[in-house]
Amino acid sequence: MPKLSHYLRPFLEYLEVEKGRSALTIRNYGFYLQRFLDWAKDPEPDAIDLELIHNYRLYLNRLESRDQQGTLKKSTQNYHLIALRSWLKFLLRRDVKTLSPDRIELANQGSREVDVLEVGDLERLLNAPSLTDAPEIIKQRDHAILELFFSTGLRVSELASLKIDQLNLERDEFSVRGKGQKIRVVFLSHQARAALKQYLSLRHDAVPFLFVRHDRAKSGADDVGALTPRSIQRLVHRYAMESGIPKQVSPHTLRHSFATDLLINGADIRSVQSMLGHASIITTQIYTHVTNRQLQDVHRAFHGTRRDETKDDKS
Numbered sequence: 001m002p003k004l005s006h007y008l009r010p011f012l013e014y015l016e017v018e019k020g021r022s023a024l025t026i027r028n029y030g031f032y033l034q035r036f037l038d039w040a041k042d043p044e045p046d047a048i049d050l051e052l053i054h055n056y057r058l059y060l061n062r063l064e065s066r067d068q069q070g071t072l073k074k075s076t077q078n079y080h081l082i083a084l085r086s087w088l089k090f091l092l093r094r095d096v097k098t099l100s101p102d103r104i105e106l107a108n109q110g111s112r113e114v115d116v117l118e119v120g121d122l123e124r125l126l127n128a129p130s131l132t133d134a135p136e137i138i139k140q141r142d143h144a145i146l147e148l149f150f151s152t153g154l155r156v157s158e159l160a161s162l163k164i165d166q167l168n169l170e171r172d173e174f175s176v177r178g179k180g181q182k183i184r185v186v187f188l189s190h191q192a193r194a195a196l197k198q199y200l201s202l203r204h205d206a207v208p209f210l211f212v213r214h215d216r217a218k219s220g221a222d223d224v225g226a227l228t229p230r231s232i233q234r235l236v237h238r239y240a241m242e243s244g245i246p247k248q249v250s251p252h253t254l255r256h257s258f259a260t261d262l263l264i265n266g267a268d269i270r271s272v273q274s275m276l277g278h279a280s281i282i283t284t285q286i287y288t289h290v291t292n293r294q295l296q297d298v299h300r301a302f303h304g305t306r307r308d309e310t311k312d313d314k315s
Contacts, residue, residue, distance in 0.1 A: 001097075003042045008033060011090050020181035022157075032083040045091055045098035053104055057081070061107075074107045081106055114286050115253050116260045121245045126150065126191075128239040137202045137214050142235060144195040145211055149236075149251055151192035153258035153276050155179075156251035160229045162210040164200070169193055178277040186275065259287050 012030055015021040039059055040052060060077045064070070085101035092098060117125065129142035148159060158176050166174050172188040188196070205212065209226035233250055240249030255276070262272050273284040
C-alpha cells in the first residue's frame with residue numbers, strides 16, 4: 001500500500017476542484033496535514049489507529065504556538081483534527097483502508113464569547129467617516145463600507161470582492177458567493193442603500209469593483225484598484241479607535257453585531273444561519289448568548305413582582 005503522503009496532493013486538488021475551497025483554506029489544510037505526516041513519519045493509511053490519534057492529540061496539546069505565546073489554542077488544535085478527518089473521509093470514499101474519521105473527537109473548546117457593538121458605539125462608528133478631513137469620495141466610500149457590513153453581515157473577503165454590477169439598488173438585495181463557492185442572498189437596509197448611491201454618484205472611473213482606492217483618483221487615473229481585505233480591516237479598526245470604542249473592532253465584529261441585532265429583534269436562528277451563509281446551525285449557535293440577555297429582561301420584568309406589591313402595601 002502507498003504511504004499516506006501519496007494521497008496528499010490528490011486530496012488538496014479535490015478540495016480545489018470538487019469542493020471549491022479557497023486558496024487560503026487549501027494552504028492551511030496542506031500545512032496541518034504536512035505537520036501530521038512529519039510527526040507520524042508518513043505511515044501507511046491502514047496504520048492510523050486510535051492510539052496514534054491519541055498520541056497526536058497529546059503532541060498538539062503540548063506544542064508551542066508559532067508566536068511563542070504558549071501552547072496551541074484548542075481551536076487551532078481542532079483545525080488540525082478537522083483537516084485530518086476530512087482527509088480520512090476522502091480516503092475511505094476512494095476505498096483506501098484507514099481509520100473512520102468519526103472516531104476522531106474534537107477538543108472541547110467551551111463556550112465561545114462573541115464581541116458585539118452596543119447601539120451607541122455602533123452609531124458613532126457608522127458616523128465616524130463624516131467627521132474626518134478626508135476627501136468627500138473617501139468619506140462616502142468608508143461610510144458605505146461600514147453601513148454595508150452592518151446591513152448584510154458580509155465577511156470581509158466577500159465585501160472586498162464585490163463588483164458594481166452585482167448590486168440591485170432597486171430591489172435592495174443581491175447575491176454573494178461565500179465559503180465553499182455557495183451563493184446566498186443578502187439584503188440592504190435603506191441606510192446602506194442611500195450610502196452606496198451617494199458613493200457611486202461620485203465615482204467616475206471604469207474599475208468594476210465596488211470599493212476602490214482613491215489615492216490616485218485625483219489625477220483622473222482609472223487604475224485606482226480594489227481595496228484589499230487587509231486594507232478594509234485597517235479602515236474599520238481606525239474608525240473604531242477614532243470613535244473611542246474601548247475594544248478591538250474588526251469587520252467580523254460588525255458581522256457579529258448584524259446577527260445579534262437580528263436575533264434581539266425576533267429573527268429565528270435558522271434564518272440568521274441562512275443570511276450569514278453558515279453551512280451548519282452549530283456555527284450560528286454561538287449567538288444564542290443573545291437569548292440570555294432577553295431572559296434577563298424577562299426575569300427583571302416579571303420575577304418578584306408580588307413581593308414588590310407587598311412591600312408597597314406595607315408602606
